[in-house]
Amino acid sequence: MEIIELTPAERRVWDAFPRGEGVDFREHPDEDPAAGSSWGPERTLRAEALAALLLTGPTRDGQVAGLNVRGARITGKLVLKYADVDHAIRLRACLFERKPVLFGARLRALSLTDSVLPGLTASTLTVDLALRLACCRITGPVRLAGARIGGGFFLKKAVIGDPDTAGREGEEPPLQFNHAHIGTDVIAAGLTVHGQTRINGATVGGRINLDDARLLAPGGTALHAETLTVGTDLRAMRMQARGRVNLTGSRIPGQLNLAYASFANPGGVALRASSCTAGELWLRECPTLQGSVNLRRSTFDLLHVPPTAWPDRIRVDGLTYRTLAPHLPAEERLPALEREESGYLPYAYEQLAAAYLTVGDEAAARTVQLAKLRRHRGTLPRHGRLWGLLQDATVGYGFRPLRAALWLLALLLTGSVAYGMRPPPPLKPDEAPEFNPVFYTLDLMLPIIGFGQEQAFAPRGWAQWLSYLLIVTGWVLATTTAAGISRSLRRQ
Incomplete structure (x- = not known):
């Protein structure tokens, strides 16, 4: 241009x-x-x-x-x-x-x-x-x-x-x-x-x-x-x-x-x-x-x-x-x-x-x-969910260990009061130790430790059914507590 x-x-x-x-x-x-x-x-x-x-x-x-x-x-x-x-x-x-x-x-x-x-x-x-x-x-x-x-x-x-x-x-x-x-x-x-x-x-x-x-x-x-x-x-x-x-x-x-x-x-x-x-x-x-x-x-x-x-x-x-x-x-x-x-x-x-x-x-x-x-x-089968609910209610899957202590304390108080009011008769009166309701209850609840009380006395009636309950719940609490502690140790 x-x-x-x-x-x-x-x-x-x-x-x-x-x-x-x-x-x-x-x-x-x-x-x-x-x-x-x-x-x-x-x-x-x-x-x-x-x-x-x-x-x-x-x-x-x-x-x-x-x-x-x-x-x-x-x-x-x-x-x-x-x-x-x-x-x-x-x-x-x-x-x-x-x-x-x-x-x-x-x-x-x-x-x-x-x-x-x-x-x-x-x-x-x-x-x-x-x-x-x-x-x-x-x-x-x-x-x-x-x-x-x-x-x-x-x-x-x-x-x-x-x-x-x-x-x-x-x-x-x-x-x-x-x-x-x-x-x-x-x-x-x-x-x-x-x-x-x-x-x-x-x-x-x-x-x-x-x-x-x-x-x-x-x-x-x-x-x-x-x-x-x-x-x-x-x-x-x-x-x-x-x-x-x-x-x-x-x-x-x-x-x-x-x-x-x-x-x-x-x-x-x-x-x-x-x-x-x-x-x-x-x-x-x-x-x-x-x-x-x-x-x-x-x-x-x-x-x-x-x-x-x-x-x-x-x-x-x-x-x-x-x-x-x-x-x-x-x-x-x-x-x-x-x-x-x-x-x-x-x-x-x-x-x-x-x-x-x-x-x-x-x-x-x-x-x-x-x-x-x-x-x-929620992703587990029914039996797995039930076991999980039990671990959650008792020890919070190991994240709430004080729950187990509270459950054990409540059961211990229940058994001690019940057996203190109605002591079970001894199996062998001449050989039986002096009855202690607290240690008798602990003997029922703890699956490993023994204080010589459980084998020396035989409860009857409702007291016997209470002993069954303490034994079963003691085993459950011990198992779930062990599972929770094991999980906590793995995390650490």
Whole structure:
């Protein structure tokens, strides 16, 4: 394109380009670019003129050329497919009538901050520095699959997608940077996406910030982030997710911070983070998730989840964590394990008990182990359940040893009073020792230790039936106590 073909507005941009100077067409800083369709030729730029400027525009020795425009209406399609552009591109607060095509291009830097676009096609794009789409309003899909961005990717307060088609089956995801490589951070605080945000397989060298984001795909997948790799943290505090959030297989060495976030996918999976590895998972102060939670085979150093956050259905088979916060009594944590979709999972109870032991709360760990055995009892045949009930009632499966002492004391008092009121006659009066109701009762109850009383006296009538009861209950208590002690020793 020859310079003589340029319009006055384009000539201003062309003249400023060699020095990298900005051209501001705005009448005031608060203009809304969404109204740009009414802008006249004095602030209209043709996309082909901008492409020609970037590819063949003049430069000056000792100065850094660059395209720097604010408040322009850009007509036509900006096509830089496979182009190699060494100059920074800044087209801020502009209205694009057609979506730019940057597929396979290599750019120095790209900023479309505050602009309005019908979409962006930039798969496999390479940006040496930063890509800025902050505060943009983009109605069509943003295609950045496989992009490589040397610096940061900025999406703060951007609005992407069409709310009328959000979550519709077969609809193309509005925001796609799956399998992209981001050198530093993804800053997307306050981002709104009407439809799926697809970032599966992406690698982010720094952190991802989705604080206050709104990911809206009702009935579909709001965030598809399988096998995502993050260098430090993924923050999504106060995020609103309507649809499934899928973090399966992600690797986040720092915090996966979902504090104060709300998840809603009724009838489906609200949060799936199976086979995920993260330093910390935070669901602090989250309202109860609407939909199920899947954390199977995941590993966390810290799991910060209040009991009120768990929904009615969870999957935690193979979930591993070292510590659990906030520290609460075991009775408040146990109901969540009963919501496991797969039914009784011994490992889930063992993991919870281990977390309590890690912080030195042995009483809570014993409570969890007792709950585990009670839950296991329901899976046994009838005779096993009866034996379990007996162990539970007498010694609490070995976790409540004082119960056996109380039972023994009650039986001892009963026998001592009964035989003290009506001593049994001796078998051999001349050889019998002096009768002692306390040691006679102990002789009946204890199966191993003998005090010489039981063999010397023979009760009759109701006293004889009482002796049978003391003998049987003594054997049962001794057996269940031994089983409980054995189980306790194995745990230690």
